[in-house]
Amino acid sequence: MCDECGCQAGGASSEKKVIEINKSLLDANQRLGEKNRHHIEQMGAIAINMISSPGAGKTTLLEATAERLSRATRFGVIEGDIETQRDADRIRAKGIPAVQITTGGACHLDAALVHKGIHELEHLLGPDELDLVFIENVGNLVCPATFYLGEHKRMVMVSVPEGSDKPAKYPRAFIGSDLFIISKTDLLPYFDFSIEEACSEAKRLNPDIKILTLSATTGTGVDEWLEYLNKILLEK
Amino acid sequence: MCDECGCQAGGASSEKKVIEINKSLLDANQRLGEKNRHHIEQMGAIAINMISSPGAGKTTLLEATAERLSRATRFGVIEGDIETQRDADRIRAKGIPAVQITTGGACHLDAALVHKGIHELEHLLGPDELDLVFIENVGNLVCPATFYLGEHKRMVMVSVPEGSDKPAKYPRAFIGSDLFIISKTDLLPYFDFSIEEACSEAKRLNPDIKILTLSATTGTGVDEWLEYLNKILLEK
Numbered sequence: 001m002c003d004e005c006g007c008q009a010g011g012a013s014s015e016k017k018v019i020e021i022n023k024s025l026l027d028a029n030q031r032l033g034e035k036n037r038h039h040i041e042q043m044g045a046i047a048i049n050m051i052s053s054p055g056a057g058k059t060t061l062l063e064a065t066a067e068r069l070s071r072a073t074r075f076g077v078i079e080g081d082i083e084t085q086r087d088a089d090r091i092r093a094k095g096i097p098a099v100q101i102t103t104g105g106a107c108h109l110d111a112a113l114v115h116k117g118i119h120e121l122e123h124l125l126g127p128d129e130l131d132l133v134f135i136e137n138v139g140n141l142v143c144p145a146t147f148y149l150g151e152h153k154r155m156v157m158v159s160v161p162e163g164s165d166k167p168a169k170y171p172r173a174f175i176g177s178d179l180f181i182i183s184k185t186d187l188l189p190y191f192d193f194s195i196e197e198a199c200s201e202a203k204r205l206n207p208d209i210k211i212l213t214l215s216a217t218t219g220t221g222v223d224e225w226l227e228y229l230n231k232i233l234l235e236k
Numbered sequence: 237m238c239d240e241c242g243c244q245a246g247g248a249s250s251e252k253k254v255i256e257i258n259k260s261l262l263d264a265n266q267r268l269g270e271k272n273r274h275h276i277e278q279m280g281a282i283a284i285n286m287i288s289s290p291g292a293g294k295t296t297l298l299e300a301t302a303e304r305l306s307r308a309t310r311f312g313v314i315e316g317d318i319e320t321q322r323d324a325d326r327i328r329a330k331g332i333p334a335v336q337i338t339t340g341g342a343c344h345l346d347a348a349l350v351h352k353g354i355h356e357l358e359h360l361l362g363p364d365e366l367d368l369v370f371i372e373n374v375g376n377l378v379c380p381a382t383f384y385l386g387e388h389k390r391m392v393m394v395s396v397p398e399g400s401d402k403p404a405k406y407p408r409a410f411i412g413s414d415l416f417i418i419s420k421t422d423l424l425p426y427f428d429f430s431i432e433e434a435c436s437e438a439k440r441l442n443p444d445i446k447i448l449t450l451s452a453t454t455g456t457g458v459d460e461w462l463e464y465l466n467k468i469l470l471e472k
Contacts, residue, residue: 021257053289054377054406055398082378084404105408107343107378139405141290142318142343142376161397161420162291168320169375170290172341184397190423 029147032111036150039118045130046236049151051173054139056159057183057216059087061225062134064216066094069226073233075132076125078117080109082138097124108144109137118150131233141166145173153232155179160187164194167201174205179212179228186215265383268347272386275354281366282472285387287409290375292395293419293452295323297461298370300452302330305462309469311368312361314353316345318374333360344379345371347386354386367469377402381409389468391415396423400430403437410441415448415464422451 040047050058062077069075077098079088088100099120101113114135121133135151137144141158156177158166161184167174174180180202182195199211212228214221276283286294298313305311313334315324324336335356337349350371357369371387373380377394392413394402397420403410410416416438418431435447448464450457 053291053375053398054402055289055395081405083407084401086401086405107376138378139289140343140376140378142374143379159291159397161395161423162289165320165322166290169317169322171319187397187423187426190426 026146029111032115033148033150036111036115036118037152038150039115040133040150040152043118043122043130044128045133046152046232047133047135047150049135049137049144049149049154050157051137051141051144051154051177052139052157052159052183053141053162056139056157056162058136058139058157059090060216061157061181061183061214062091062096062136063094064219064222065134065225065229066091066096068219068222069229073131073229074129075134076121076130078114078121078133078135080113080117080136080138082106087136097121099124103138107138107140107142108147109135109149110147111149114149132229141170141173145176152236153178155181157181157183158198159184160191160193163191164198165201167198167205171205174202174209177206177209179210181225182211182213184215184217185213185220186218262382265347268351269384269386272347272351272354273388274386275351276369276386276388279354279358279366280364281369282388282468283369283371283386285371285373285380285385285390286393287373287377287380287390287413288375288393288395288419289377289398292375292393292398294372294375294393295326296452297393297417297419297450298327298332298372299330300455300458301370301461301465302327302332304455304458305465309367309465310365311370312357312366314350314357314369314371316349316353316372316374318342323372333357335360339374343374343376344383345373345385346383350385368465377406377409381412388472389414391417393417393419394434395420396427396429399427400434401437403434403441407441410438410445413442413445415446417461418447418449420451420453421449421456422454 052058077091079098079100082103085100088098091098099117101117135149154177156173202209212224214225288294313327315334315336317323318339321336324334327334335353337353371385390413392409438445448460450461
Protein backbone atom coordinates (compact mmCIF):
# COMPACT_ATOMS: atom_id res chain seq x y z
CA MET A 1 0.00 0.00 0.00
CA CYS A 2 1.15 3.52 -0.72
CA ASP A 3 -0.05 4.32 2.79
CA GLU A 4 2.78 2.15 3.97
CA CYS A 5 5.65 3.84 2.19
CA GLY A 6 7.99 4.77 5.02
CA CYS A 7 9.02 8.37 5.46
CA GLN A 8 11.27 10.33 7.76
CA ALA A 9 8.50 12.28 9.47
CA GLY A 10 8.10 9.97 12.46
CA GLY A 11 11.53 10.27 14.04
CA ALA A 12 14.53 7.95 14.06
CA SER A 13 13.10 5.22 16.27
CA SER A 14 9.91 4.57 14.26
CA GLU A 15 11.91 4.86 11.09
CA LYS A 16 14.38 2.19 12.21
CA LYS A 17 11.52 -0.15 13.14
CA VAL A 18 9.90 0.35 9.73
CA ILE A 19 13.20 -0.32 7.96
CA GLU A 20 13.72 -3.54 9.94
CA ILE A 21 10.19 -4.84 9.37
CA ASN A 22 10.24 -3.90 5.72
CA LYS A 23 13.59 -5.62 5.25
CA SER A 24 11.98 -8.81 6.51
CA LEU A 25 8.97 -8.24 4.24
CA LEU A 26 11.28 -7.74 1.27
CA ASP A 27 13.20 -10.90 2.19
CA ALA A 28 9.90 -12.79 2.34
CA ASN A 29 8.93 -11.30 -1.02
CA GLN A 30 12.23 -12.48 -2.50
CA ARG A 31 11.65 -16.04 -1.24
CA LEU A 32 8.11 -16.10 -2.61
CA GLY A 33 9.42 -14.69 -5.91
CA GLU A 34 11.79 -17.65 -6.13
CA LYS A 35 8.85 -20.02 -5.54
CA ASN A 36 6.96 -18.26 -8.34
CA ARG A 37 9.91 -18.74 -10.67
CA HIS A 38 10.08 -22.42 -9.85
CA HIS A 39 6.32 -22.75 -10.38
CA ILE A 40 6.51 -21.01 -13.77
CA GLU A 41 9.38 -23.29 -14.81
CA GLN A 42 7.39 -26.34 -13.77
CA MET A 43 4.65 -25.11 -16.11
CA GLY A 44 7.34 -25.16 -18.85
CA ALA A 45 7.33 -21.40 -19.20
CA ILE A 46 9.45 -18.31 -18.54
CA ALA A 47 8.19 -14.93 -17.31
CA ILE A 48 8.90 -11.31 -18.20
CA ASN A 49 8.17 -8.49 -15.72
CA MET A 50 7.23 -5.31 -17.61
CA ILE A 51 7.88 -2.00 -15.83
CA SER A 52 7.05 1.52 -17.04
CA SER A 53 5.19 4.72 -16.23
CA PRO A 54 1.44 4.77 -16.89
CA GLY A 55 0.66 4.99 -20.60
CA ALA A 56 4.12 4.11 -21.95
CA GLY A 57 2.57 1.43 -24.15
CA LYS A 58 2.98 -1.92 -22.35
CA THR A 59 -0.53 -3.15 -23.21
CA THR A 60 -0.25 -1.89 -26.80
CA LEU A 61 3.00 -3.86 -27.21
CA LEU A 62 1.27 -6.96 -25.85
CA GLU A 63 -1.57 -6.45 -28.35
CA ALA A 64 0.98 -6.24 -31.19
CA THR A 65 2.72 -9.34 -29.79
CA ALA A 66 -0.61 -11.21 -29.79
CA GLU A 67 -1.07 -10.32 -33.45
CA ARG A 68 2.43 -11.12 -34.65
CA LEU A 69 4.16 -13.69 -32.44
CA SER A 70 4.21 -17.18 -34.01
CA ARG A 71 1.19 -19.25 -32.96
CA ALA A 72 3.64 -21.95 -31.92
CA THR A 73 4.45 -19.80 -28.87
CA ARG A 74 1.67 -19.97 -26.30
CA PHE A 75 1.59 -17.02 -23.96
CA GLY A 76 -0.53 -15.63 -21.16
CA VAL A 77 -0.65 -12.32 -19.34
CA ILE A 78 -0.91 -11.35 -15.68
CA GLU A 79 -2.17 -7.76 -15.63
CA GLY A 80 -1.43 -5.63 -12.57
CA ASP A 81 -3.48 -2.49 -12.06
CA ILE A 82 -4.57 -0.41 -9.11
CA GLU A 83 -8.14 -0.39 -10.39
CA THR A 84 -10.18 -1.62 -13.42
CA GLN A 85 -10.13 -4.73 -15.62
CA ARG A 86 -9.44 -2.71 -18.77
CA ASP A 87 -6.00 -4.00 -19.66
CA ALA A 88 -6.97 -7.67 -19.28
CA ASP A 89 -10.05 -7.00 -21.44
CA ARG A 90 -7.81 -5.54 -24.17
CA ILE A 91 -5.57 -8.63 -24.12
CA ARG A 92 -8.51 -11.08 -24.06
CA ALA A 93 -9.97 -9.28 -27.08
CA LYS A 94 -6.87 -10.47 -28.95
CA GLY A 95 -7.58 -14.09 -27.98
CA ILE A 96 -4.86 -14.28 -25.33
CA PRO A 97 -5.58 -15.65 -21.83
CA ALA A 98 -5.21 -12.90 -19.25
CA VAL A 99 -5.85 -12.59 -15.53
CA GLN A 100 -6.31 -9.21 -13.91
CA ILE A 101 -4.81 -8.51 -10.50
CA THR A 102 -6.12 -5.29 -9.00
CA THR A 103 -3.89 -4.14 -6.18
CA GLY A 104 -6.58 -2.00 -4.52
CA GLY A 105 -4.32 0.99 -4.02
CA ALA A 106 -0.85 -0.58 -3.97
CA CYS A 107 1.69 1.05 -6.24
CA HIS A 108 3.37 -2.16 -7.46
CA LEU A 109 2.84 -5.90 -7.82
CA ASP A 110 4.52 -8.15 -5.27
CA ALA A 111 5.34 -11.84 -5.34
CA ALA A 112 2.21 -12.79 -3.35
CA LEU A 113 -0.11 -11.10 -5.84
CA VAL A 114 1.72 -12.70 -8.76
CA HIS A 115 1.56 -16.10 -7.03
CA LYS A 116 -2.23 -15.73 -7.09
CA GLY A 117 -2.07 -14.67 -10.75
CA ILE A 118 -0.01 -17.73 -11.73
CA HIS A 119 -2.56 -20.04 -10.10
CA GLU A 120 -5.43 -18.29 -11.87
CA LEU A 121 -3.63 -18.54 -15.20
CA GLU A 122 -2.92 -22.23 -14.62
CA HIS A 123 -6.55 -22.82 -13.67
CA LEU A 124 -7.62 -21.08 -16.89
CA LEU A 125 -5.32 -23.09 -19.12
CA GLY A 126 -4.37 -26.32 -17.47
CA PRO A 127 -0.72 -27.32 -16.93
CA ASP A 128 1.83 -27.44 -19.77
CA GLU A 129 -0.11 -24.97 -21.88
CA LEU A 130 2.27 -22.02 -21.67
CA ASP A 131 5.69 -21.02 -22.98
CA LEU A 132 5.74 -17.41 -21.88
CA VAL A 133 4.06 -15.34 -19.18
CA PHE A 134 4.06 -11.55 -19.37
CA ILE A 135 3.56 -9.83 -16.03
CA GLU A 136 2.44 -6.28 -16.76
CA ASN A 137 3.26 -4.33 -13.61
CA VAL A 138 1.35 -1.31 -12.24
CA GLY A 139 2.20 1.86 -14.21
CA ASN A 140 4.98 3.29 -12.04
CA LEU A 141 8.64 3.77 -12.91
CA VAL A 142 9.76 3.77 -9.25
CA CYS A 143 8.36 1.24 -6.76
CA PRO A 144 8.00 -1.88 -8.97
CA ALA A 145 11.80 -1.87 -9.41
CA THR A 146 12.20 -3.00 -5.78
CA PHE A 147 10.01 -6.12 -5.92
CA TYR A 148 11.19 -9.38 -7.49
CA LEU A 149 8.17 -11.30 -8.77
CA GLY A 150 9.86 -14.50 -9.96
CA GLU A 151 10.53 -13.24 -13.48
CA HIS A 152 13.28 -14.61 -15.73
CA LYS A 153 13.69 -11.29 -17.51
CA ARG A 154 12.82 -7.76 -16.45
CA MET A 155 12.15 -5.06 -18.99
CA VAL A 156 11.74 -1.32 -18.51
CA MET A 157 9.96 0.80 -21.10
CA VAL A 158 10.12 4.56 -21.69
CA SER A 159 8.00 6.18 -24.40
CA VAL A 160 9.29 9.04 -26.54
CA PRO A 161 6.81 11.62 -25.09
CA GLU A 162 8.24 11.04 -21.58
CA GLY A 163 11.69 12.40 -22.48
CA SER A 164 15.18 10.96 -22.80
CA ASP A 165 16.21 12.07 -19.28
CA LYS A 166 14.22 9.25 -17.67
CA PRO A 167 17.08 6.72 -17.16
CA ALA A 168 19.13 9.37 -15.31
CA LYS A 169 16.14 10.45 -13.21
CA TYR A 170 14.78 6.97 -12.38
CA PRO A 171 17.95 4.86 -12.24
CA ARG A 172 16.84 1.86 -10.22
CA ALA A 173 14.47 0.44 -12.85
CA PHE A 174 17.36 0.49 -15.35
CA ILE A 175 19.96 -0.98 -13.02
CA GLY A 176 17.74 -4.02 -12.40
CA SER A 177 16.49 -4.68 -15.94
CA ASP A 178 17.67 -6.98 -18.72
CA LEU A 179 15.95 -5.06 -21.51
CA PHE A 180 15.19 -1.37 -22.12
CA ILE A 181 12.52 -0.61 -24.72
CA ILE A 182 12.13 2.90 -26.11
CA SER A 183 8.52 2.94 -27.34
CA LYS A 184 6.37 5.22 -29.53
CA THR A 185 9.33 5.97 -31.82
CA ASP A 186 6.84 7.11 -34.51
CA LEU A 187 6.59 10.27 -32.37
CA LEU A 188 10.31 11.13 -32.58
CA PRO A 189 9.69 13.94 -35.14
CA TYR A 190 7.41 15.74 -32.67
CA PHE A 191 9.58 15.53 -29.55
CA ASP A 192 12.98 16.63 -28.43
CA PHE A 193 13.93 13.05 -27.47
CA SER A 194 17.57 11.98 -27.83
CA ILE A 195 17.88 8.22 -28.40
CA GLU A 196 21.59 8.67 -27.83
CA GLU A 197 21.12 10.29 -24.40
CA ALA A 198 18.60 7.67 -23.25
CA CYS A 199 20.82 4.78 -24.42
CA SER A 200 24.09 6.12 -23.04
CA GLU A 201 22.52 6.86 -19.63
CA ALA A 202 20.95 3.40 -19.50
CA LYS A 203 24.27 1.77 -20.48
CA ARG A 204 26.13 3.86 -17.90
CA LEU A 205 23.77 2.54 -15.20
CA ASN A 206 23.79 -1.02 -16.54
CA PRO A 207 26.38 -1.91 -19.21
CA ASP A 208 24.68 -5.27 -19.89
CA ILE A 209 21.21 -3.91 -20.63
CA LYS A 210 19.88 -4.73 -24.10
CA ILE A 211 18.09 -1.87 -25.86
CA LEU A 212 15.31 -2.02 -28.45
CA THR A 213 13.50 0.90 -30.09
CA LEU A 214 10.03 0.31 -31.52
CA SER A 215 6.60 1.62 -32.36
CA ALA A 216 3.87 -0.93 -31.66
CA THR A 217 1.46 1.26 -33.64
CA THR A 218 3.39 1.41 -36.93
CA GLY A 219 5.20 -1.92 -36.39
CA THR A 220 8.71 -0.48 -36.75
CA GLY A 221 11.08 -2.47 -34.53
CA VAL A 222 8.47 -5.08 -33.57
CA ASP A 223 10.35 -7.79 -35.53
CA GLU A 224 13.40 -7.22 -33.29
CA TRP A 225 11.16 -7.58 -30.22
CA LEU A 226 9.77 -10.88 -31.54
CA GLU A 227 13.34 -12.04 -32.27
CA TYR A 228 14.30 -11.18 -28.69
CA LEU A 229 11.37 -13.25 -27.38
CA ASN A 230 12.26 -16.20 -29.62
CA LYS A 231 15.87 -16.00 -28.48
CA ILE A 232 15.07 -16.11 -24.76
CA LEU A 233 12.57 -18.92 -25.39
CA LEU A 234 15.31 -20.94 -27.10
CA GLU A 235 17.63 -20.36 -24.14
CA LYS A 236 15.13 -21.62 -21.57
CA MET B 237 12.00 4.69 0.40
CA CYS B 238 10.53 2.26 -2.08
CA ASP B 239 12.29 -0.41 -0.05
CA GLU B 240 9.86 0.45 2.69
CA CYS B 241 6.60 0.07 0.76
CA GLY B 242 4.77 -2.54 2.81
CA CYS B 243 3.50 -5.67 1.13
CA GLN B 244 1.57 -8.74 2.14
CA ALA B 245 4.47 -11.16 1.80
CA GLY B 246 5.53 -11.13 5.45
CA GLY B 247 2.41 -12.55 7.06
CA ALA B 248 -0.41 -10.91 9.01
CA SER B 249 1.56 -10.02 12.14
CA SER B 250 4.39 -8.11 10.45
CA GLU B 251 1.84 -6.51 8.14
CA LYS B 252 -0.22 -5.26 11.07
CA LYS B 253 2.88 -3.80 12.73
CA VAL B 254 3.87 -2.02 9.49
CA ILE B 255 0.36 -0.61 9.10
CA GLU B 256 0.37 0.68 12.69
CA ILE B 257 3.81 2.27 12.45
CA ASN B 258 3.10 3.74 9.05
CA LYS B 259 -0.17 5.18 10.28
CA SER B 260 1.79 7.03 12.94
CA LEU B 261 4.34 8.16 10.32
CA LEU B 262 1.51 9.42 8.10
CA ASP B 263 -0.02 11.25 11.06
CA ALA B 264 3.36 12.85 11.76
CA ASN B 265 3.65 13.77 8.08
CA GLN B 266 0.21 15.40 8.22
CA ARG B 267 1.21 17.49 11.26
CA LEU B 268 4.46 18.57 9.62
CA GLY B 269 2.50 19.38 6.43
CA GLU B 270 0.32 21.72 8.46
CA LYS B 271 3.44 23.41 9.86
CA ASN B 272 4.72 23.84 6.29
CA ARG B 273 1.43 25.46 5.28
CA HIS B 274 1.64 27.89 8.19
CA HIS B 275 5.27 28.67 7.33
CA ILE B 276 4.39 29.35 3.67
CA GLU B 277 1.52 31.61 4.75
CA GLN B 278 3.84 33.53 7.07
CA MET B 279 6.04 34.13 4.03
CA GLY B 280 2.94 35.70 2.41
CA ALA B 281 2.65 32.91 -0.15
CA ILE B 282 0.51 29.95 -1.15
CA ALA B 283 1.76 26.60 -2.47
CA ILE B 284 0.68 24.22 -5.24
CA ASN B 285 1.66 20.52 -5.15
CA MET B 286 2.06 19.21 -8.73
CA ILE B 287 1.54 15.46 -9.24
CA SER B 288 1.93 13.46 -12.46
CA SER B 289 3.72 10.54 -14.09
CA PRO B 290 7.29 11.12 -15.30
CA GLY B 291 7.40 13.24 -18.42
CA ALA B 292 3.81 14.56 -18.34
CA GLY B 293 5.10 18.11 -18.68
CA LYS B 294 5.21 19.64 -15.20
CA THR B 295 8.59 21.35 -15.71
CA THR B 296 7.62 22.53 -19.21
CA LEU B 297 4.47 24.13 -17.77
CA LEU B 298 6.59 25.88 -15.12
CA GLU B 299 8.92 27.16 -17.86
CA ALA B 300 5.91 28.57 -19.75
CA THR B 301 4.63 30.07 -16.49
CA ALA B 302 8.01 31.75 -15.91
CA GLU B 303 7.77 33.29 -19.37
CA ARG B 304 4.17 34.45 -19.21
CA LEU B 305 3.01 35.06 -15.64
CA SER B 306 2.91 38.74 -14.72
CA ARG B 307 6.16 39.94 -13.18
CA ALA B 308 4.10 41.30 -10.29
CA THR B 309 3.71 37.68 -9.11
CA ARG B 310 6.90 36.43 -7.49
CA PHE B 311 7.21 32.68 -7.49
CA GLY B 312 9.69 30.01 -6.54
CA VAL B 313 9.92 26.29 -7.16
CA ILE B 314 10.76 23.31 -4.97
CA GLU B 315 11.79 20.50 -7.32
CA GLY B 316 11.47 16.91 -6.13
CA ASP B 317 13.38 14.24 -7.99
CA ILE B 318 14.85 10.86 -7.15
CA GLU B 319 18.15 11.85 -8.78
CA THR B 320 19.68 14.78 -10.71
CA GLN B 321 19.44 18.57 -10.53
CA ARG B 322 18.09 18.86 -14.10
CA ASP B 323 14.63 20.20 -13.40
CA ALA B 324 15.87 22.93 -11.04
CA ASP B 325 18.49 23.91 -13.64
CA ARG B 326 15.73 24.28 -16.26
CA ILE B 327 13.72 26.55 -13.95
CA ARG B 328 16.75 28.64 -12.92
CA ALA B 329 17.56 29.13 -16.61
CA LYS B 330 14.25 31.04 -16.79
CA GLY B 331 15.35 33.36 -13.97
CA ILE B 332 13.14 31.73 -11.34
CA PRO B 333 14.54 30.74 -7.92
CA ALA B 334 14.45 26.97 -7.54
CA VAL B 335 15.71 24.49 -4.95
CA GLN B 336 16.24 20.85 -5.83
CA ILE B 337 15.31 18.15 -3.35
CA THR B 338 16.67 14.75 -4.37
CA THR B 339 14.90 12.00 -2.50
CA GLY B 340 17.71 9.46 -2.97
CA GLY B 341 15.40 6.65 -4.01
CA ALA B 342 12.10 7.65 -2.42
CA CYS B 343 9.10 7.58 -4.73
CA HIS B 344 7.43 10.75 -3.43
CA LEU B 345 8.11 13.97 -1.53
CA ASP B 346 7.04 14.09 2.09
CA ALA B 347 6.43 17.03 4.43
CA ALA B 348 9.92 16.75 6.02
CA LEU B 349 11.68 17.07 2.65
CA VAL B 350 9.46 20.00 1.68
CA HIS B 351 10.12 21.64 5.06
CA LYS B 352 13.80 21.63 4.14
CA GLY B 353 12.96 22.99 0.69
CA ILE B 354 10.95 25.89 2.13
CA HIS B 355 13.87 26.88 4.36
CA GLU B 356 16.28 26.74 1.43
CA LEU B 357 13.96 28.87 -0.69
CA GLU B 358 13.57 31.40 2.13
CA HIS B 359 17.34 31.49 2.59
CA LEU B 360 17.74 32.13 -1.15
CA LEU B 361 15.20 34.95 -1.25
CA GLY B 362 14.78 36.46 2.17
CA PRO B 363 11.35 36.72 3.82
CA ASP B 364 8.35 38.39 2.13
CA GLU B 365 9.72 37.82 -1.33
CA LEU B 366 7.24 35.22 -2.56
CA ASP B 367 3.59 35.02 -3.59
CA LEU B 368 3.50 31.49 -4.93
CA VAL B 369 5.50 28.30 -4.38
CA PHE B 370 5.25 25.41 -6.82
CA ILE B 371 6.21 22.04 -5.38
CA GLU B 372 6.99 19.74 -8.30
CA ASN B 373 6.60 16.24 -6.91
CA VAL B 374 8.54 13.13 -8.00
CA GLY B 375 7.16 11.76 -11.31
CA ASN B 376 4.73 9.14 -10.02
CA LEU B 377 0.96 9.07 -10.34
CA VAL B 378 0.49 6.80 -7.32
CA CYS B 379 2.45 7.36 -4.09
CA PRO B 380 2.61 11.20 -3.96
CA ALA B 381 -1.21 11.24 -3.65
CA THR B 382 -0.91 9.90 -0.08
CA PHE B 383 1.42 12.58 1.33
CA TYR B 384 0.18 16.05 2.28
CA LEU B 385 3.03 18.52 1.95
CA GLY B 386 1.36 21.68 3.26
CA GLU B 387 0.01 22.78 -0.11
CA HIS B 388 -2.99 25.07 -0.55
CA LYS B 389 -3.90 23.49 -3.88
CA ARG B 390 -3.07 20.12 -5.35
CA MET B 391 -3.02 19.55 -9.09
CA VAL B 392 -2.76 16.34 -11.06
CA MET B 393 -1.59 16.33 -14.67
CA VAL B 394 -2.07 13.70 -17.37
CA SER B 395 -0.56 14.18 -20.83
CA VAL B 396 -2.36 13.14 -24.00
CA PRO B 397 0.16 10.36 -24.87
CA GLU B 398 -0.58 8.61 -21.56
CA GLY B 399 -4.22 7.88 -22.48
CA SER B 400 -7.62 9.00 -21.24
CA ASP B 401 -8.09 5.93 -19.02
CA LYS B 402 -5.69 7.30 -16.39
CA PRO B 403 -8.24 8.82 -13.97
CA ALA B 404 -10.11 5.48 -13.80
CA LYS B 405 -6.87 3.52 -13.33
CA TYR B 406 -5.18 5.85 -10.81
CA PRO B 407 -8.15 7.27 -8.87
CA ARG B 408 -6.50 8.46 -5.66
CA ALA B 409 -4.57 11.33 -7.25
CA PHE B 410 -7.84 12.64 -8.73
CA ILE B 411 -9.91 12.24 -5.58
CA GLY B 412 -7.44 14.39 -3.63
CA SER B 413 -6.78 17.15 -6.19
CA ASP B 414 -8.29 20.58 -6.76
CA LEU B 415 -7.19 20.86 -10.37
CA PHE B 416 -6.77 18.35 -13.21
CA ILE B 417 -4.65 19.48 -16.15
CA ILE B 418 -4.71 17.59 -19.44
CA SER B 419 -1.38 18.51 -21.04
CA LYS B 420 0.22 18.17 -24.49
CA THR B 421 -3.13 18.79 -26.21
CA ASP B 422 -1.23 19.67 -29.42
CA LEU B 423 -0.79 15.87 -29.73
CA LEU B 424 -4.54 15.11 -29.77
CA PRO B 425 -4.56 14.50 -33.57
CA TYR B 426 -1.98 11.70 -33.15
CA PHE B 427 -3.55 9.82 -30.23
CA ASP B 428 -6.78 8.06 -29.44
CA PHE B 429 -7.32 10.26 -26.35
CA SER B 430 -10.90 11.11 -25.34
CA ILE B 431 -11.07 14.43 -23.45
CA GLU B 432 -14.68 13.50 -22.64
CA GLU B 433 -13.70 10.15 -21.06
CA ALA B 434 -10.88 11.68 -19.00
CA CYS B 435 -13.08 14.54 -17.76
CA SER B 436 -16.13 12.46 -16.95
CA GLU B 437 -14.05 9.89 -15.02
CA ALA B 438 -12.27 12.65 -13.09
CA LYS B 439 -15.60 14.34 -12.27
CA ARG B 440 -17.11 11.00 -11.23
CA LEU B 441 -14.25 10.55 -8.75
CA ASN B 442 -14.28 14.18 -7.63
CA PRO B 443 -17.22 16.36 -8.71
CA ASP B 444 -15.49 19.53 -7.49
CA ILE B 445 -12.28 19.10 -9.48
CA LYS B 446 -11.53 21.94 -11.90
CA ILE B 447 -10.25 20.85 -15.31
CA LEU B 448 -7.96 22.71 -17.71
CA THR B 449 -6.63 21.51 -21.07
CA LEU B 450 -3.45 23.04 -22.42
CA SER B 451 -0.29 22.72 -24.46
CA ALA B 452 2.66 24.47 -22.83
CA THR B 453 4.57 24.10 -26.12
CA THR B 454 2.08 25.86 -28.42
CA GLY B 455 0.60 28.06 -25.67
CA THR B 456 -3.01 26.93 -26.22
CA GLY B 457 -4.83 27.03 -22.89
CA VAL B 458 -1.93 28.66 -21.00
CA ASP B 459 -3.97 31.88 -20.55
CA GLU B 460 -6.61 29.91 -18.63
CA TRP B 461 -3.86 28.43 -16.42
CA LEU B 462 -2.52 31.94 -15.67
CA GLU B 463 -6.09 33.10 -14.92
CA TYR B 464 -6.46 30.19 -12.51
CA LEU B 465 -3.23 31.19 -10.73
CA ASN B 466 -4.32 34.84 -10.53
CA LYS B 467 -7.68 33.78 -9.14
CA ILE B 468 -6.23 31.64 -6.33
CA LEU B 469 -3.72 34.39 -5.54
CA LEU B 470 -6.58 36.90 -5.16
CA GLU B 471 -8.39 34.49 -2.82
CA LYS B 472 -5.43 34.07 -0.50
